[in-house]
Structure formats: C-alpha cells, structure tokens
Amino acid sequence: MSxxxxxxxxxxxxxxxxxxAYVIMHGHLTPGGGFQGGAVVASVVALLVVAxxxxxxxxxKDVLLPLEDLGAMAFTILAFLGLGATFFRNILAGGGxxxxxPVPQLGPNPGALNTAGTLPLMNWxxxxxxxxxxxxxxxxxxxxxxxxx
Amino acid sequence: xxIHAPILAIAVPLLGAFSxxxxxxxxxxxxxxxxxxxxxxxxxxxxxxxxxxxxxxxVVYTLGxxxxxxxxxxxxxxxxxxLVVDGLGAFMGLIAALAGVVALVYYFQYLKEEEGKSLGLxxxxxxxxxxxxxxxxxxxxxxxxxxxITSIAACALIGYRTWESRPPEAAFKTMAMYTxxxxxxxxxxxILYGEYDALNIAYLSKAITGSLLDKLALGLLLGGLxxxxxxxxxxxxxxxxxxxxxxxxxxxxVANTQAAIYAILRVVFTLFGGAxxxxxxxxxxxxxxxTTVLVAVLMAVVQRHLGRxxxxxxxxxxxxxxxxxxxxxxxxxxxxxxxxxxxIFHMINxxxxxxxxxxxxxxxxxxxxxVDLLSLGGLGHTLRWEAGFFLLGALALAGIxxxxxxASKFLIxxxxxxxxxxxxxxxxxxxxxxxxxxxxxxxxxxxxxxVREASPAPRGMLVAMGILAxxxxxxxxxxxxxxxxxxxxxxxxxxxxxxxxxAAVLGG
Numbered sequence: 001m002s003x004x005x006x007x008x009x010x011x012x013x014x015x016x017x018x019x020x021a022y023v024i025m026h027g028h029l030t031p032g033g034g035f036q037g038g039a040v041v042a043s044v045v046a047l048l049v050v051a052x053x054x055x056x057x058x059x060x061k062d063v064l065l066p067l068e069d070l071g072a073m074a075f076t077i078l079a080f081l082g083l084g085a086t087f088f089r090n091i092l093a094g095g096g097x098x099x100x101x102p103v104p105q106l107g108p109n110p111g112a113l114n115t116a117g118t119l120p121l122m123n124w125x126x127x128x129x130x131x132x133x134x135x136x137x138x139x140x141x142x143x144x145x146x147x148x149x
Numbered sequence: 150x151x152i153h154a155p156i157l158a159i160a161v162p163l164l165g166a167f168s169x170x171x172x173x174x175x176x177x178x179x180x181x182x183x184x185x186x187x188x189x190x191x192x193x194x195x196x197x198x199x200x201x202x203x204x205x206x207x208v209v210y211t212l213g214x215x216x217x218x219x220x221x222x223x224x225x226x227x228x229x230x231x232l233v234v235d236g237l238g239a240f241m242g243l244i245a246a247l248a249g250v251v252a253l254v255y256y257f258q259y260l261k262e263e264e265g266k267s268l269g270l271x272x273x274x275x276x277x278x279x280x281x282x283x284x285x286x287x288x289x290x291x292x293x294x295x296x297x298i299t300s301i302a303a304c305a306l307i308g309y310r311t312w313e314s315r316p317p318e319a320a321f322k323t324m325a326m327y328t329x330x331x332x333x334x335x336x337x338x339x340i341l342y343g344e345y346d347a348l349n350i351a352y353l354s355k356a357i358t359g360s361l362l363d364k365l366a367l368g369l370l371l372g373g374l375x376x377x378x379x380x381x382x383x384x385x386x387x388x389x390x391x392x393x394x395x396x397x398x399x400x401x402x403v404a405n406t407q408a409a410i411y412a413i414l415r416v417v418f419t420l421f422g423g424a425x426x427x428x429x430x431x432x433x434x435x436x437x438x439x440t441t442v443l444v445a446v447l448m449a450v451v452q453r454h455l456g457r458x459x460x461x462x463x464x465x466x467x468x469x470x471x472x473x474x475x476x477x478x479x480x481x482x483x484x485x486x487x488x489x490x491x492x493i494f495h496m497i498n499x500x501x502x503x504x505x506x507x508x509x510x511x512x513x514x515x516x517x518x519x520v521d522l523l524s525l526g527g528l529g530h531t532l533r534w535e536a537g538f539f540l541l542g543a544l545a546l547a548g549i550x551x552x553x554x555x556a557s558k559f560l561i562x563x564x565x566x567x568x569x570x571x572x573x574x575x576x577x578x579x580x581x582x583x584x585x586x587x588x589x590x591x592x593x594x595x596x597x598x599x600v601r602e603a604s605p606a607p608r609g610m611l612v613a614m615g616i617l618a619x620x621x622x623x624x625x626x627x628x629x630x631x632x633x634x635x636x637x638x639x640x641x642x643x644x645x646x647x648x649x650x651x652a653a654v655l656g657g
Contacts, residue, residue, distance in 0.1 A: 066174075072167040076160060087156040088213040088230075 001051045009051035016044045020131075027123035028116035034123040038130025045135040049142045057139050064136040071129030078118050078125060093117030151197055152217055155210040155232040158194035158242065159282045162187060162249075166274035173267035181257065184270055188253045188277075192246035195281065202239035203638045207646070207653035209233050209287070220654050227349040233287030233654055235646050236638030237493070241284035241411045243635065244497050247620070248404040248504065249277040255508055255613035256397045258606075259515065269309060269395065276302035276401050283408045287654060289338050289420075290348045292412070296334060296377065299405050300327035306398040307390045319389035326386040330376030337369035350420055351654035354647065359424035367421050367430075371413065378409035380471055381441040384464050388448070391460035396511020400504030403463060407496045410470050414643055417478050422647045428479045435475025435565075439572050441468030446579045449586045455513065455520040458590050459506045462546055465583060466499040472576060473561045476568045482644060484567040489643055491560025494636045498545065498553040498624060505542035505617040509535050512610055513594065516603040522593040529595035531603045536595040538614045543587035545621045548580050553621050556628035 001009075020040035027033030049057055082089025092100050093116060101114040113120075150157075165187030173180045202208050210232040211220045220231050234242070252273060260266050279298035286292050304327065308320025342348055344363070345356045357363050379387035387406070391399050417430055442465050449461035473492025477485040512535050513528060514520050529536040545552035548559070558580060566573035606614075624631055642650070 066171065069167050069170050073164065073171070076164045076167065079160065080164070082213065083153060086210070086212060086214050086217050087153060087160060089215070090213065 005051050009047050013044050013047060016040060016047070020044065024123055024127035025120070026111065026113070027127075028119045029111045029113065034126025034128075035130050037123075038127040039134060041127075041131045042134030042138060045131075046138045049138055058143060061136045061139045064132040064139070068129050068132035068136065071125050071127070071132060074125035075122055075129065078122050081118065090117040090119065092121075093119075151201075153210070154194045154197045154201070155208060155234055155285050156212065158191055158198060159232075159278050159285060161194070162191045162274045162278040162281070165191075166271045166278065169271045169274065170267055177262070177266075180267060180270070184253065184274070187274065188250055191277065191281070192250050195242040195246035198234050198285075199239035199243050199635070202234045202236055203635070207233060207235045207642075207649055208239075209653050221656050225655070226347075227352050227654055230291055231287040231349065231351075231654055232285045233351065233650060234285050235650050235653075236640075236642030237411065237414060237646075238284045238642075240493065240635055240639035241408060241496075242281060244407060244500050245277065245280045245284065245404050247497070248400045248500055249273075251504065251613045251616050252397050252401050254616070255400075255511075255610050258609040259397050259511060260395060264310075269306070269398075272302050272306050272309075273398060273401060276306060276398075276405060280401070280405055280408050284411050287350050288348050289341065289350055289353065292350075293331065293334050293338055296412075297331055299408065300324070300331060300377075303327070303390075303398075303402055303405055306402070307394040309395050309398070310393070313393075315389075316393040319386075319393040323386040323390045326376050326383060330373040330383075333369045333373030333376070337366040337373070340366040340369070349654065350415070351651045354420050354423055355651055355655065357421060357424045363421070363425060367416070367425055370416050370420075371430075371434075374409050374412045374416065375437065375471075378406055378413065378471070379441075379464055379467055380437045381444045381468075384441060384445065387464045387467075388457045388460040391463055391507065392454060392456035396507050396514070399507040399511075400500065403500055403503050403507075406463075406467060407470070407500065410467070410474065410492075410496065413471075414474060417474070418643045419647050419650055426481065428481075431475045431478030431480075433475070434478060435472050435568070435572065438468045438471030438473075438475050439575050441465065441471060442576060442579045443468075446582045446586065450582065453522045455522055455525070455590060455594060456507070456510050458522070458586065459503065459510055462506070462583060462587065463499070463503040465579060466495070466503060466546065468579075469558065469561055469576065470495055470499070472565060472572065476561075476565050476572075477643070479568055480564075484564040486640060486644060487560050488564035488568075489640045490632060490636055491557045491564060493639050493643075494628070494632055495554075495557035495561065497635075498557050498621070501617045501620040501624070502542045502545035502552075502554055505538055505614055505621065506546065508610065508614045508617065509539040509542065512606040512614075513603075515606065517601060522590065525594045525600075526597045527595070527599040527601075528603055530599040532595070532605055534611055534614070535606060536591075538618055539595060540591055541618050541621060543591055544584075545625070547584035547587055549584070551625045553624035553628065556625060556632075 020037045023032040024034055024037030079088045082091050099117050099120050103115050104112050169180055172183050209220050210217045212230045214229055220227050222228050260269055279295050282295035304320045304324045307323050308317045310316040340362055341353055345353055347353055376383040445461045445465035449458050452458035470492045473488045476488035545554040548554040562573050
C-alpha cells in the first residue's frame with residue numbers, strides 16, 4: 001500500500017487498539033463488551049493486514065488459534081465456578097475483592113469499574129476469543145490465493 | 150451433581166470441544182482419553198436427566214439463580230435463562246446421547262491423523278453440545294443460539310474434506326439454507342419479543358393471543374425449522390450434506406435434523422399450543438411430509454452414489470416423521486396420539502437405521518475409495534460384517550418386520566389412514582419403492598462376483614455398527630417395552646404436557 005495509507009494506519013492502529021480495550025474493559029458499565037471490543041481490535045488486524053504486506057502476519061495465526069481456545073475455555077470455566085449454586089451464578093459480585101465492590105446508587109457517577117463480579121472477567125474471555133477468532137479469520141482470508149499460503 | 154445434570158450435559162461437551170485442541174498439542178493419547186471421558190460423562194448426564202424427567206415430571210434448571218428451581222423472580226416474571234426438560238426433551242436427549250457415543254466409537258479408527266482428527270473431534274463435540282442445548286432449552290433466544298451452534302458445527306463437519314471438490318460445495322449449500330432458516334427463526338423471535346417483552350417459552354406460550362403477528366411468527370418459525378429439517382421444497386441441501394460428510398458425523402447430523410422435528414413439535418404443541426391450535430397447521434405439515442417422502446424416494450431410485458442414495462432414504466424418513474407430526478397436530482388426541490407415538494418412536498429408529506447405513510457406506514468408502522454403485526460390486530466376499538449390517542439397516546429403513554422401522558411405520562400408517570386414506574396409501578407406496586431402492590443398492594454393492602480387493606473395517610468401527618444393529622433388532626423385537634418406557638412419556642408431554650410445562654416454569 002502507499003505511504004499515505006501506511007502512515008495513517010500507524011497513527012490509527014494504537015488509537016483503535018486502545019478503544020477496543022476500553023470497550024472490553026467497560027463492558028459491564030457501558031454499551032459494548034467482549035464481542036464488540038474484540039471486533040474493534042480485530043478490525044485493527046484487518047487494517048494492518050491491508051496496509052502492510054500480508055505475508056508477515058502469517059506466523060501470527062499460530063499464536064491466535066490457541067488464544068481463541070483459551071478464551072472459550074476461560075468463559076466456560078468462569079461459568080462452571082458458579083456450580084456451587086447454579087451454573088453461571090455470579091460468585092464474585094458484592095463479595096468485596098476482585099470486582100466485588102458494591103454498586104453505587106442510581107444517578108450520575110464516574111463508573112465503578114470494580115463491580116459486577118464475574119461479568120468483566122467473562123467479557124475479557126469473550127474479548128480474547130473474538131480478537132483471536134476474527135483476527136485469525138482476517139489473516140487466513142488475506143493469505144488466500146498466495147503461493148506460500 | 151445430579152441436580153446440575155441438564156446444564157452439565159450441555160456445558161461439558163462444550164468445554165471438552167475447546168480443551169481437546171489444547172490437549173491435542175500435548176499428546177494424542179491424552180486427547181483420546183479426554184474425549185472418551187467427556188462423552189461418557191455427557192451421555193450419563195443425558196440419561197440421568199431423562200430418568201428424572203420420566204419419573205418426576207418436568208425438570209427445570211435456572212441459570213445463575215441462587216437455586217436451580219428458582220425460575221421466577223419477584224413479580225412473577227421469569228427473567229433468567231431456564232432449561233426445561235419434559236418427556237419429549239428427555240427423549241431427544243437420549244437420541245443425541247446414543248448418536249454421540251456411537252459416532253465417537255466409530256470415529257477413532259475412521260479418520261486418519263493427517264486428516265485433522267483433533268479438529269473433527271472438537272466439531273463433533275460442539276455439534277453434540279448444540280443439539281443437547283437445543284432440546285433442553287426453555288428460552289426462545291437461546292433456542293436460536295443453539296440452532297446456530299449446530300448449524301455452524303454441522304457445516305464445518307460437512308465440508309470437512311476440504312481437499313476434495315464436492316464437500317465444500319455441499320457445506321456451502323447447507324450453510325446458505327441453514328442461515329436463511331436461522332434468519333427466519335430470528336425474525337420470528339424478534340416479533341414475539343417485540344409483542345410480549347419476553348423470551349421464555351413458557352411465559353410466551355401463556356401470553357400469546359393468536360393475533361396476526363403471532364400467526365406471522367408461527368409461519369416464520371415453522372418455515373425456518375422446516376428448512377433445517379430438510380423438508381421438500383427446502384431439502385436440496387440434505388442429500389449433499391449427508392452424502393459428503395464424513396460417515397462418523399452423519400449420525401450426529403441426522404440427530405441434528407431430528408432436533409428440528411423436535412423444535413416443530415415444541416413450537417406447534419407448546420409455544421402455540423394454546424391460542425393457535427388450528428388443525429390447518431397439522432394438514433400443512435402432513436402434506437409437506439408426504440411430499441418429502443415421495444420426492445425423496447423417487448430421487449433415491451435414480452442415484453448411483455451410494456452415500457447420496459442412503460441420504461435420500463434419510464430425507465424420506467424425515468418425511469414420515471413430519472407426516473406423523475402433522476397427523477398428530479390435526480387430531481391432537483385419539484388417532485393423533487397413535488401418530489405421534491409412531492413419529493416420535495420413528496426418530497430413534499431412524500437414527501439407528503440411517504446411522505448404521507451411513508457407517509457402512511463410510512466403511513465401504515474407506516475400504517475401496519469409491520461409493521459409485523456402477524464400479525462397486527461383490528464386496529460381500531470380503532466385507533462380510535458390513536454386508537450384513539447394510540442389509541439389516543436397509544430392511545429396517547424400508548420397514549420390514551420384525552425390525553424397528555416396521556414398528557414405528559406401522560403406527561404411522563395406521564393413524565394416517567384414519568386422517569386420510571390417500572396419504573396412508575401414498576406413504577405405503579413410498580415405503581415399497583424404498584425397499585426396491587435399498588435392495589438394489591445392496592445387490593449393486595455387495596452381491597455378484599468379486600471385482601476388487603477390499604480390507605474389512607477395523608474393530609472399533611464394527612463395534613459402533615454392532616451397537617446400532619443391536620438397537621435395531623431389540624427395538625424391533627420389543628417395541629411395546631420401549632414405547633411404554635421412553636416414547637409414551639414424550640407423547641404425553643406433547644399432547645397433554647403443556648400445562649405441566651407452563652406450571653413447572655411459572656409456578657402454580
């Protein structure tokens with residue numbers, strides 16, 4: 001791609017990455033979540049694959065595929081943690097500690113990130129899975145038709 | 150532990166599907182042991198749920214609640230996702246368990262390592278989890294999600310042999326039909342949610358008034374599910390899919406198609422069983438059923454690809470089930486009960502006989518590298534067991550006594566005759582044609598002079614075929630025993646179980 005595309009991609013990529021991470025991290029507070037944030041991050045992968053020569057991303061798919069598995073497993077295991085009561089029971093919510101802070105009263109607040117128990121963890125797991133899954137799909141598609149694909 | 154059985158039957162194969170790939174990096178033996186453990190546990194859970202549902206009535210499991218039975222929150226609204234297993238769901242769970250276990254037994258010696266054995270195993274478990282979720286869920290949106298899980302896993306399995314030319318085409322065709330069907334279901338779910346602000350099947354069933362929008366939703370749901378079931382005129386994906394998928398996956402694909410029949414029963418009798426119980430729906434389903442039977446059987450006559458021939462046979466059996474469901478929905482009691490008994494019993498019989506035939510086709514393909522009837526012949530000299538199993542499965546498929554296909558088809562003919570003698574005559578005619586088709590296939594592939602060398606199937610594959618053969622014979626010899634124990638609770642759940650289903654979820 002031309003130098004203009006590459007330069008702009010260099011500027012946009014970190015910003016989009018940060019935005020994707022924000023959407024995943026704040027999944028339990030604001031619209032969005034693991035899937036949406038993961039899709040934003042995967043769009044960065046698409047941007048980089050288009051802007052820069054795609055062959056150099058080939059090795060990344062070997063990293064991403066196990067990560068996808070890991071994300072899916074993490075989500076299922078988080079759901080299994082609630083099995084003392086029922087599957088998917090939110091065991092961390094309201095218990096203090098990690099993501100266990102009490103939820104603030106209704107009304108304007110800056111967003112209490114340390115709430116909602118296992119939900120943020122599940123968002124991270126979904127985010128990981130979507131980043132890895134969509135990312136490797138983008139990379140695999142870019143490799144189609146190449147002689148070394 | 151047993152109180153969590155419904156969700157464990159879904160979550161454990163799901164976890165297994167994801168963890169298998171990681172284990173496969175470490176060691177193949179470990180992966181195989183893990184797969185066996187997962188499947189043994191899953192089928193044990195499905196059986197445990199079935200026993201509970203048959204003896205104690207409807208089993209409700211609420212996800213994320215303080216206790217599994219707490220399905221309704223304060224205010225009397227079921228806000229959480231629930232799993233509801235009544236007699237019908239439990240029966241379908243048993244079919245899925247049988248299909249999954251047999252497929253796994255067949256699997257290990259069927260696919261070679263270099264054909265991506267780990268991925269196939271993972272997809273098989275994913276499909277299994279999807280089917281179990283589909284038949285256990287009590288939430289309409291989750292129903293759609295599980296439908297999509299089965300669709301995606303099924304399409305990946307159908308197109309599994311990417312290095313050949315036809316499987317990817319079959320997978321694409323199937324994906325197109327499944328996606329279209331899934332979209333219809335999604336639109337219908339959207340309509341119902343917009344109308345009643347709820348996704349819980351029991352709550353919706355109580356709230357549905359039978360308005361024009363409800364009729365639209367029912368039509369869309371039925372359309373989507375009939376596509377998934379492979380009824381004429383949306384059947385063209387099914388022969389390609391069954392014919393090209395690896396033989397080990399086809400029995401699970403058949404169970405997947407039957408899950409669509411289950412869904413039609415659930416929609417017609419439970420979800421819309423209160424306000425929209427018109428016999429017209431039954432006549433529609435029955436006429437589609439008989440068309441499916443006739444078209445599929447006539448198409449089977451001209452096939453020379455052994456896999457596609459059996460696949461058309463499988464589609465025709467789906468037609469018989471639809472016919473039975475339709476007749477059951479016309480009468481809702483009386484001879485309708487006989488029809489539903491036949492139709493529901495035919496599901497497990499069909500899974501066994503069609504599954505056995507596909508397993509034999511897979512063994513023939515593995516031994517000779519061909520499934521073309523014109524180039525095969527005389528395989529009975531070397532593949533003795535396979536020939537016997539094929540004959541058994543073929544006769545069961547055609548409904549010859551004393552095999553299981555006869556028991557269920559006879560109930561279907563008898564009740565269809567009461568609804569419409571013409572339909573019964575057509576169904577009987579199709580069955581005779583089917584006998585001609587399978588006899589021709591048997592003669593073409595296994596009889597005659599020996600024309601080529603073939604190595605018999607390894608023991609694992611023969612054991613899987615043996616289990617299915619045993620099911621065919623035992624169900625054929627003692628149909629009354631099984632109808633009373635497992636089929637009759639399912640039929641009662643369909644016909645009269647709506648009140649119990651609603652009460653179990655909503656309380657009171």
